Amino acid sequence: MRRPRLLPRATRAARAAGLGRAARLAVAVLAVAGATGATAGCGGPPAGGYEPTLPSVNFTPKLVVTVDDDAVRITAGPRADDRVSVDPPRAAQGTVIELVNAGRRPHRLRATNLFDSGVLQPGDKVTVALTKETAADTAYDITDLEAPDRRVSLTLTPRPTP
DSSP states (O other): OOOSSSOOHHHHHHHTOOOOOOHHHHHHHHHHHHHHHHTTTTTOOOOOOOOOOGGGGGOOOOOOEEEESEEEEEEOOOOOOOOOOETEEEEETTEEEEEESSSSSOEEEEETTEEEEEEETTTTTEEOOOOOOSSSSEEEEEEEEEEEOOEEEEEOOOOOOO
């Protein structure tokens, strides 16, 4: 009597990869466990609790950083927050900001160790969440890499305690 082969594709792939009999058996067992949902109950919630999901995050910016062919500016975004200001520019960790190229040429904004916009074509907008952990107020220079003398400073403050 011929033995039935549960997962011939998985074991054939393991054999083709040069794996021995024990390794092929492990591949087959893992494939069966995954196919039957045997691992569905593993894990549970993360130790720190559940993280927000994309639908639960409001991506409306609190600050707008605009670069044009003359300067980099920070203005208030459409979403108000008393922990965010434009004079002087301050934002709490977790704040959503928008980067806008209002110029006629490509620009690239970078705040070292905080974000890098990549090349923004004229009219491009990019949304950034300032997720950098900070224990104290930390100043970051937002620089136009196309003209490094164009910059503005933004202070990132620690996440408020709930």
